[in-house]
Amino acid sequence: MAANKRIMKELGEINTNPPPGCAIRLAKEDDINLWDVTMDGPQDSPYTGGKFHIQIVLPKEYPFKPPVLTFRTKIYHPNVTNDDKGAMCLGMLRADEWKPPNKIVDVLKLVRAVLAAPQPDDAVEAGIANEFKTDRKAFDKTAQDWVKKYAK
Amino acid sequence: MSATSLRVLTAEFPDPQWASSTDTIQQVNSSISYWALPSPAPVTLSTTNANPGSDLTGLLYYPDLPPNDACNDAAAPYVPKNVTRRSNLPVAGYDVIAVAPWLSPDCVQKYLRSARRTGGRAFIFFLPDNSTMPVPGSDDPTWALGDGENWKRENPYPVYAIPGTTGNELLYQSSLYSGNVTDVPHGQLLTETGVDPRNYVRLFVDISTGGGTALPSLWVFLLVVLGILLGIIGCTSLSMHILQRRRRIALRRRVATGEVDLEALGIKRLTVPQEVLDKMPLYTYGSGAPVAHPSTARDGAATTPSEPTTTLAESKLSTSTSSRPSSPFPNIRPTPTLIRGNSYHPSPLQQPTCAICLDDFVPGTPDSPTGTIVRELPCHHIFHPECVDAFLRDSSSLCPMCKKSALPKGYCPRVVTNAMVRRERMMRGLQPDAAGDVESGATAGEEGVQTRRRSMMMSWGGQRRFFSAPSQEMQAMDAAGSGSTTRPPPPAATRTGMFGTSLARERRSVTQPLPTQQSQPVQPPSNPSRREWARERAVAMLGRDRAPVDPDAEEAMRTPRWRKVLQGVFPNMGGGRAS
Incomplete structure (x- = not known):
């Protein structure tokens, strides 16, 4: 299948040249549609020092359908839902914004950029x-607390 | 079934022994013969073999008892001598109904037995009291024969009871109508009016057993109302179906003329049928040589001028592919006008990589045409046919890269559904103030989005703003990618090629109409669901070229089953969305 070939290719690329601050592996050996990503909190952000566990599910229709990305580590961030799902809102991951040329590595870079600069x-x-927006200091503090609590 | 009425009349009929047909029982002119409609209605003692709805009819007779039977004496006061007996009726060919007085249980059993033997179709008893009082109900001890109701089972005919006077009258009349035609009352007159003297003239009994008419009148009324309702529903449904059919045809026509763009309006998620796919150019990458090309209208120029452009394309491609790792986007040729009219030559959007599988295309040369075979969509994007064909055929008619439709202009899917007509009408109905609606939709969408996103990430509202953020982030991301977060993002102008053009275009279209429209146009409060529907749809189509999900599937998901049924019956209804 084209999708498998493409995923293998992306996996190969991402393993030889991983995006900064990210470690990628398959969650299960035999399932290339389930990726586990460990992302370091970006420097100069309240998340620095944290290790965030992100799961990426590649749908059957990938690359025609976007991957589904969830934060498995609790994170205090305006763009990540504060529940057990940890869903993140990224424009490019929406079904109608997604384009096949987008790669997982682009997604990961975008995630890291959103961590560095919340929207x-x-x-x-x-x-x-x-x-x-209103009390940046308090936000930073809580975010750091959460990093200490959950993202070590 | 209970009897509802008893009717007695005089009938004349031929003897089946010499008549050709037996079904010629005719009522004798009622002005010169006996007839009666005794009331009250007979009481039903046994319903054995009485069919609901069909009347029990037959010739009236008195079942004879054995000559020396004591019951004969008991019956004598009530049974005239000349009463119609079985022997006074044709042996076969006509149903007969017995009538006798309800004497002692023993005599009744004998009567029943006699009627059983003589083929009585029913039995009418009367109480030997010469009273006009209605007879007691069937569960009254009067009717007990002391055999545990066994008589009702063992006699294969229904049994009824009538008041004594009625019974006496019947037997009396029966005695008048037991002889030849000339002997019966007005017999002379009858023969003069054309009754065959050889015929029988006898009493005929018709016991209505209800059935349809036995229904309580309320139920009849309700049934009638129900029937009328069903009729109205049927007529309405039929006319709606006809109307809807005409609308489907009209929609098809308007789609064909390009008046309506199904995909852009979010009316229908189209796919590309195989025959359209086959018409799309398929050629060897780089060489421009068509591989398998059914004749299409636009290939007229494709045959002759291939040489110069091909070499041009090759030179470009060889450079671009060789330098690919360092610069993923090949040099775009400055002016595409030279080759635009020719479909088989690399287009301005020529790409070195298939965006779906991320494999590089291998250019073929005229000498060794072993290059990758690529499929070119009408938007000039090229892919491996094995990558893009299945997608276009099964999932979407839009180019995965630029989301432009790959279907020919005026293409109309084979099946135009009622739902499509409904959505199209909905869009059309809103068109006069569509612009205002869209704006307000965007604003309202943004307000509602905070709560909505959580529950429904697929929600259409407020998506436009979304892309603006990632567009900045992508630039930041590029910087981050090269190790320093502080570096300024590369100018957008440098981003060209397959990502650049489409992304930049989208960024532009997306970032300009951002949250400035706070003006909430005055909306009529009527029809909120319809408005909401249009708003979502408008937001969905605004700023991007395709609907997010297949509207059909989406609608099927949202519509409860009862509503689907309703829409099946009344295709015009259910325009507004429920919920």
């Missing part, structure tokens, strides 16, 4: 976004 205007967590 409060596109937040899924309105409360966190509000705090981010």
Whole structure:
């Protein structure tokens, strides 16, 4: 299948040349549609020092359908839902924005960029976004606390 | 079934022994013969073999008892001498109904037995009291024969009871109508009016056993109302179906003329049928030589001028592929006008890589045409046919790269559904203020999005803003990718080629109409669901070229079953979305 070939290719590329701060492996040896990513919190962000566990599920229709990305590590971030799903809102991952030429590595880079610079205007967590905008210090503190609590 | 009425009349009929047919029982002119409609209705004692709905009819007779039977004496006061007996009726060919007085249980059993033997179709008893009072109900002890109701089972005919006077009258009349035609009352007159003297003239009994008419009148009324309702529903449904059919045809026509763009309006998620796919150019990458090309209208120029452009393309391709790792986007040729009219030559959007499998295309040369075979879509994007064909055929008609439709203009899917007509009408109905609606939709979508996103990531509302963020991030991301987060993002102008053009285009289209429209146009409060529907749809189609999910599948998912049934019956209904 074209999808398998493509996923293998991407996996190969990403393993030889991983995006910064990311470690990628398959969650299960025999399932190339389930990726486990460990992402370091970006420097100069409240998440620095944290290790965030992200799961990427590649749908059967990949690359025509976008991968599904969830944070398995709790994170205090306006763009990541604060529940057990840990869904992240990224424009390029929406079904209607997704294009086959986009690669997982692009997605991961985007995730890291959003970690470094939260997008409060596109937040899924309105409360966190509000705090981010109005009381940056408190936001940073809570985010760091959560990193210490969950992302070690 | 219970009897509802008893009717007695005089009938004349031929003897089946010499008549050709037996079904010629005719009522004798009622002005010169006996007839009666005794009331009250007979009481039903036994319903054995009485069919609901069909009347029990037969010739009236008195079942004889054995000559020396004591019951004969007991019956004598009630049974005239000349009463119609079985022997006074044709042996076969006509149903007969017995009538006798309800004497002692023993005599009744004998009557029943006699009627059984003589083929009685039913039995009518009357109480030997010469009273006009209605007879007691069937569960009254009067009707007990002391055999545990066994008589009702063992006699293969229904049994009814009538008041004594009625019974006496019947037997009396029966005695008048037991002889030849000339002997019966007005017999002379009858023969003069054309009754064959050889015929029989006898009493005929018709016991209505209800059936349809036995239904309580309320039920009849309800049934009638139900029937009328069903009729109305049927007519409405039929006319709606006809109307809807005409609308489907009209929609098909308008799609064909290009008036309606199904995909852009989010009316229908199209796919590309195989025959359309086959018409798309398929050629060896780099050489431009068609591999398998059914004749299409636009290939007229493709045959002759291939040489110069081919070499041009090759030179470009060889450089681009060789330098690929360092610069993923090949040099775009400055002016595509030279080759635009010719479909088989590398287009301005020529790419070195198939965007689906990320494999490089191998250019073929005229000498060794072993290059990759590529499929070119009408938007000039090229892919491996094995990558893109299945996608276009099964999933979407849009180019995976630029989301432009790969279908020919005016293409209309074979099946135009009622749902498509409904959605199209919905869009059309909103067109006068569509612009305002779209704007307000975007605004409202952004307000509602905070809550909506969580529950429904696929929600259409407010998606436009989304892309703006990633567009900045992507630039930041590039910087991060090269190790320093502080470096300024590369200018967008450098990003060209397969990502660049489409992405830049989308960024532009997406970033400009951002949150400035706070003006909430005055909306009529009517029809909120319809408005909401249009809003979502408008938001969905605004700023991008395709609907997010297949509207059909989406609608099928959202529509509850009862609504689907309703829409099946009334295809025009259910325009507004439920919920």
